[in-house]
Amino acid sequence: MGYITDRKNHRIVIPAIAIFLGFLVGSIIMLLTGENPIALFTSLGRGVLGINLGNIGTSRSFFNPRYPGEFVVFAMPIILTGLSVSFAFRTGLFNIGAEGQLLVGAFASVAVGILVDGPNFIILLLMILAGILAGGIWGFIPGYLKAKFNVHEVVVTIMLNYTALFLTNYFLVELPGSTNSKTVELESGLTFQSEFLSDLTNSSRLHWGFIVVILAALSFWFIINKTTFGFELKAVGHNPFAAKYAGMKVELNSALSMAIAGAYAGLAGTLIVMGTFGYGRVLSSFENYGFDGIAVALVGGTSALGSVLAGFLFGALKAAQPIMQSSGVPRDIAIIISSMIVLFVAMQNGIKIVLEKMKGAK
Amino acid sequence: MEYVVEMLNITKEFPGIKANDNVTLQVKKGEVHALLGENGAGKSTLMSVLFGLYRPEEGKIKIKGEEVEISNPNVANDLGIGMVHQHFQLVENFTVTENIILGQEPKKSFGRIDIEKAAEKVKKISDQYGLKVDPHAKIEDITVGMQQRVEILKMLYRNAEILIFDEPTAVLTPQEIIELMGIMKDLIHEGKSVILITHKLKEIKAVADRCTVLRRGKHIGTIDVEGTTEEEMAEMMVGREVSFEVEKEPADPKDVVLKLENLCADNKRKLPAIKNLNLEVHAGEILCVAGIDGNGQKELIEVITGLEQTTSGKIIFNGKEIQGLSIRERTLLGIGHIPEDRHKHGLVLDFTIEQNLALQTYFMEPYSKNGIINPEAIREHSERLIKEFDVRSGKGSTTKARSMSGGNQQKAIIAREVERSPKLLIAAQPTRGLDVGAIEYIHERLVEERDKGRAVLLMSLEMEEVLNVSDRIAVIYEGEIVGIVDADKTNENEIGLMMSGSKKGMNN
Numbered sequence: 108m109g110y111i112t113d114r115k116n117h118r119i120v121i122p123a124i125a126i127f128l129g130f131l132v133g134s135i136i137m138l139l140t141g142e143n144p145i146a147l148f149t150s151l152g153r154g155v156l157g158i159n160l161g162n163i164g165t166s167r168s169f170f171n172p173r174y175p176g177e178f179v180v181f182a183m184p185i186i187l188t189g190l191s192v193s194f195a196f197r198t199g200l201f202n203i204g205a206e207g208q209l210l211v212g213a214f215a216s217v218a219v220g221i222l223v224d225g226p227n228f229i230i231l232l233l234m235i236l237a238g239i240l241a242g243g244i245w246g247f248i249p250g251y252l253k254a255k256f257n258v259h260e261v262v263v264t265i266m267l268n269y270t271a272l273f274l275t276n277y278f279l280v281e282l283p284g285s286t287n288s289k290t291v292e293l294e295s296g297l298t299f300q301s302e303f304l305s306d307l308t309n310s311s312r313l314h315w316g317f318i319v320v321i322l323a324a325l326s327f328w329f330i331i332n333k334t335t336f337g338f339e340l341k342a343v344g345h346n347p348f349a350a351k352y353a354g355m356k357v358e359l360n361s362a363l364s365m366a367i368a369g370a371y372a373g374l375a376g377t378l379i380v381m382g383t384f385g386y387g388r389v390l391s392s393f394e395n396y397g398f399d400g401i402a403v404a405l406v407g408g409t410s411a412l413g414s415v416l417a418g419f420l421f422g423a424l425k426a427a428q429p430i431m432q433s434s435g436v437p438r439d440i441a442i443i444i445s446s447m448i449v450l451f452v453a454m455q456n457g458i459k460i461v462l463e464k465m466k467g468a469k
Numbered sequence: 470m471e472y473v474v475e476m477l478n479i480t481k482e483f484p485g486i487k488a489n490d491n492v493t494l495q496v497k498k499g500e501v502h503a504l505l506g507e508n509g510a511g512k513s514t515l516m517s518v519l520f521g522l523y524r525p526e527e528g529k530i531k532i533k534g535e536e537v538e539i540s541n542p543n544v545a546n547d548l549g550i551g552m553v554h555q556h557f558q559l560v561e562n563f564t565v566t567e568n569i570i571l572g573q574e575p576k577k578s579f580g581r582i583d584i585e586k587a588a589e590k591v592k593k594i595s596d597q598y599g600l601k602v603d604p605h606a607k608i609e610d611i612t613v614g615m616q617q618r619v620e621i622l623k624m625l626y627r628n629a630e631i632l633i634f635d636e637p638t639a640v641l642t643p644q645e646i647i648e649l650m651g652i653m654k655d656l657i658h659e660g661k662s663v664i665l666i667t668h669k670l671k672e673i674k675a676v677a678d679r680c681t682v683l684r685r686g687k688h689i690g691t692i693d694v695e696g697t698t699e700e701e702m703a704e705m706m707v708g709r710e711v712s713f714e715v716e717k718e719p720a721d722p723k724d725v726v727l728k729l730e731n732l733c734a735d736n737k738r739k740l741p742a743i744k745n746l747n748l749e750v751h752a753g754e755i756l757c758v759a760g761i762d763g764n765g766q767k768e769l770i771e772v773i774t775g776l777e778q779t780t781s782g783k784i785i786f787n788g789k790e791i792q793g794l795s796i797r798e799r800t801l802l803g804i805g806h807i808p809e810d811r812h813k814h815g816l817v818l819d820f821t822i823e824q825n826l827a828l829q830t831y832f833m834e835p836y837s838k839n840g841i842i843n844p845e846a847i848r849e850h851s852e853r854l855i856k857e858f859d860v861r862s863g864k865g866s867t868t869k870a871r872s873m874s875g876g877n878q879q880k881a882i883i884a885r886e887v888e889r890s891p892k893l894l895i896a897a898q899p900t901r902g903l904d905v906g907a908i909e910y911i912h913e914r915l916v917e918e919r920d921k922g923r924a925v926l927l928m929s930l931e932m933e934e935v936l937n938v939s940d941r942i943a944v945i946y947e948g949e950i951v952g953i954v955d956a957d958k959t960n961e962n963e964i965g966l967m968m969s970g971s972k973k974g975m976n977n
Contacts, residue, residue: 335837342828345819352776352806352814353828354797 112466121458122406122413125451126420133444137436146436147427147444154178154427174426176304176311180383182422183320184209187375188400189407189414190327191368195246195260196409197331198364199344204249204264205372206397207271208242210390212373213380214275215241217290217387220297220380221282227296234297235319235377242373243366245271250365254358260365268397276389290387299382316382320415323374328411330367340364372397402449421445471534473498473662474519474550474631479528481514488514489525492688494664494681496631501653501663503673503694505706506683507904509874512666515683516633520552521545532631551629553620555636559608566591566604569623594625598655614645621652632656633664638672639902642762643932643965650676668706668904670699682706707906717916719957720940722751726893726924727773732782734765734772742768744948745782750893755915755925757939757956759932761968765948766928767809770897773926774806775799776814787892800829805891807882809898809928811875815882818871822862823851825870826885858884859910876907883914894918897928912938932961946970 111120134144153159157174159167188205195202202208215237223230249263284291299314307313331337342350343360351357375396380387399421406420407413424445428438451458474496481489489511496502506512517523519530521539529536532548539545559568566588577583588604595602600618608616617637624632634653638646653663653676665677673680673694680697682689682705689705703711727750736742742765750756758766771777773784775796784792791799800806808814816825827836827847835846851866860880862868870878879899886894896915900908915938919925929935935942936956943953944967952967 333842335832335840335842338824338831338842342817342820342824346813346817348813349815349817349828351796352774352808354795354800 112462117459117462118408120462121455122408122417122452124458125406125448125455128451129444129448132447133440136443137440140437142436142440146434147431147440150427150431150434150436151423154430155423171309172307173309173311174430176308176313178419178422178426179317180312180314181425182419183316183382184375184379184396185399185403185421185425186320186415186418187323187378188372188396189403189418190323190400190411191242191246191371191375192397192400192404193407193409193411193414194327194331194371195365195368196404197337197344198340198361199347200250200253200361200365200368201261202246202264202365202368202372203261203401204246204267204369204397205375205400206393206395207264207268208245208369208372209376209379209396210268210271210275211245211376212238212242213376213387214279215373216377217293217380218278218282220293221284221290227294231297231381234381235374238373238377238380239370240373242376243370245373246369247362247366250362253365254362268393272390272393279387279389282387285387285389288389292386293381297381298385299378300385312383314382316378319374319378323371324411324415327371327414331411336363372400375400402445405449406452420448471498472496472531473533474664475531475534476515476519477529477531479515479518479525479530481511481518481523481525487686489518490686490688491528492683492686493691494688495691496662496664497679498662499657499660500678501657501665501676503665503667503677503680504683505668505670505673505680505702507668507706507906508876508902509685510683510706511686512683513635514686516552516635516664516666519545520550520633546627546629549628549630550633551624551627551631552633553617553624553635553637555639557616557620559616559619561609562607564605564607565602565611565619565622568608568619569626573627591622591626594622598625598652598659600652612645614641614648617641617645617649618652621656629661631662631664633666635666636668636902637665638667638669642930644761646672670702670905673702674699684708703905706904711905711909715912715916715937718920720754720919722754722940723922724752725749726752726787727926728783728785729773730783730785732769732772732784733780734768734777735780736765736768741780742948743772746945746948746950748943748950748953750924750926752892752924753919753922754940755919755927755938757927757929757935757942758945759929759935759942759964759968760945762930764945764968766945767897768948769945770806770809770895770926770928774804774895797829800889803889803892805886805889805894807879807886807894807896807899809901811878811882816870816878819869821867821869822855822860822873822881823847823866825881826851826854828885830889854881854884854888858887860884876903876910879903879907879911883911887914887918890921891923893924893926895926895928898930899927900929900931900934908934932964935964936961944968 110116133147137144137147149160154174155178157171159169159171162169188209191205191208192202216234219234219237220230223233245267248267249260252258252263253260279285279290280287282290299316301315304313305311339355339360342355343357347357403414403417403421407417424441428441431441432438472495476494479489479492480487492515494515504512514523518525521541521544530539537548566584569591570587575583575587591604600622602615602618602622637649641649656663667673677694679691680694680702681691684706729746729748732743732746733741734743758769760766768777772779775794779792783790786802791802812818827850830836831842835843837843848866855865858880861877862873899911915925927939939956941953942956942959942964943950944964946968947970951970
């Protein structure tokens, strides 16, 4: 009890309570609609761990490593968009544009992969760099407009999401060999896909991109906590006036912060193209990686480790959806739970008040 | 005489500290009762208990002789307790009347607000107490002093009998302070009772009948103001003898460190705030820019430190023109700045002390190398300053600045600025909102810097500080220096007249 009410532990306790309440509400809704809430948890267990409790004791295998593999595939891009939103937030900026940054990153990577010739290793690196750079530029635009003309970044990033969607769709079909719905497949040497990882996980889409994700999270932690640049970003985020007083370049830092946030989202696009699919896709609408990123950042408390953990949580809820549907539970329950968790995290001040009351009552 | 408010043996504990330890406060009907104590003495906690924001662990509260349970602020309002907060709770783009009726709008048919009726009532109350408030004026268009009166009107409109003023003079000009004192006296003549939270002894002497003194959560005593001197009250408050006089040797001014030549600058609204200003500050002296708030002193500090740009003229620092340089370049040249608003400019409140102490030096060795922060060096630097400047806090270097008292926050800023040993130290209202003990400390530090041969440019609105601390006084009026006088050859009267623009300084 003391641990829960101690203000020091709020950073961990509040998301934990929010997650618990999210699942509680989800379970209650299932009960009310005549479903068995246990199905939710078995679906999650199957989606995350690959363990099918129903198969225990039968002749069929109860463990299928394909599910954990797919779970990680679901989690990776939203960890990156989560890092993107978190990074901007550290400088006091709301990056609603991770979706668009992701799309231009995906396009840049696939375009380089299709158009540029050279040794595979070099092209592979160029593709990653192109994704980072394109996302970075897409993030720099609202950052620059904010710094130079004080245009609110939320408006610009939302608009740039649409711009990115339709612009990349237009150019994707212009790439040599593209159909109306996708580009040609990337050469096998130009993707993160791996037979080894796929075999290991019963032919899931698991790919080497997880190394990229780990490096991205480490770079986030390093920049924010270890560098003078991170020190400036945090100062600007907490109090731009004091940062200016101390001689920091507030505007420049805002623009750079948005650019780096964009780079993380762009990298998520690279990961989807080079890892999950192996080709570029023409999309009819957003896939909400950017919005998931906002949820991840919120639940993860805008830290690197928090984003990784929250990314896995939301990845799990995504991975569980098809399984829930196949076992007759509406997949919307998983979406409700995700939304509820975000809602409860957003209500953290209320949770704090309850915790304080509990403390006072003792 | 009956007591209108009685708080008997109140104890309120927070984890680790007793914010109120067996405190008793008894307010008579029709008196101004001052609640005196340093920052952190427990004044705000006690008032929060009375206002229903906290529940005390022990003790009881009686209003007009009847024991009451104040469980939330609505109960307090119903009992006729009203509070004028230090930070006004007003909607800027609403009119006076709209603000006053907010939450209790009188209605006419179809649920429309009867603004005329409300305005009439506001006018009536305003006239009754001589508040002279225009019910139809917008809050953003009226002065801070007027806004405070709107807060008072809000209480009166809601039939408050007991009015709590939380450090009401902190935001007022000397003239407005005098007017506020008059209003308080009118209030008690009309049968209201006033609790005045403050740490300014002058005000207590001027307006209060009795005074309850708190120190570190404990009730030190309740005294009749008339029979007690300021020195005695200060001693009760701080727990030791306090000197109001700043002890210092005569100044020994040397070379000119800062020279302003025909300086012009605009304010935020792009109107001229500083007009052809000329000024020299020498090494080894404290020069004070004195004036009524809003006469350009804020803009003057901002252009010297680089927060804002000049429109014309020169700022010459040690023989070098600096008006085009960035803030960082000026900092590195040796300008230290204790900013007027320590929460806005001086500190990143969510940073720890050690981070705040490295706010301008984090990019230099040994605090970082090649862009990588060296946490050990930052910690070491912070530990040293905390010890040297006696910065007190819960967890030392890792305490969040937000959780420190105002006095210790200011000490941390002074530590940071003085430690860089700047050739010019600019201190803008360095003691604003601080208690006697902290003020004494800060004045000593400023004199110490002067004696080390630094130039000190002080900006102050407190007459006492202006006269006691400085060596020379430059009076600013409507963006111009109207006269420069030696502090030991002038008096409050002369300065006051100059501040109002009606007299030029004689000696220079």
